[in-house]
Amino acid sequence: MSSTGRYFEDFAKGDVFTTPGRTVGETEVTQFAQLTGDFNPLHTDSVFAAASPFGRRIAHGLLGLSLVSGLVARLGVFEGTAVAALGIENWRYHAPVFFGDTVHVVVTIADTRLTSDGQRGILFRDYELVNQDGVTVQSGRMPIMVRCRS
Secondary structure, three states: OOOOOOOHHHOOOOOEEEOOOEEOOHHHHHHHHHHHOOOOHHHHOHHHHHOOOOOOOEOOHHHHHHHHHHHHHOOOOOOOOEEEEOOOEEEEEOOOOEOOOEEEEEEEEEEEEEOOOOOEEEEEEEEEEEOOOOOEEEEEEEEEEEEOOO
């Protein structure tokens, strides 16, 4: 099995990776609403959203979370070496993602642990979804199991 990603041994507590950015707009929100069936007017109705506390339409929270997955994949560091995602822990929505925001992800390796068989390791990855103003709009932890080199 070939891989371009890093193996467990290539990661250390405190490593930080920053993804490229992506702008969230009408197209992404519309496609997400169609895919999920979530047509909440806060996301799809500009008149309704104008009267909301946000004053305008916002992206779905789960769209932001989904973008995290795609942006992290663009790093390539887990490509071919990831065995399994182990969950999403303590995910929080701190601020809305507005149409036109450009977001990126900061990934910090919070801890590492070798599995009992010594063939795989667990990376405890803290994620921050950050907008163009440096505001963390979402955050949480996503542990992942990755292969060891040998």
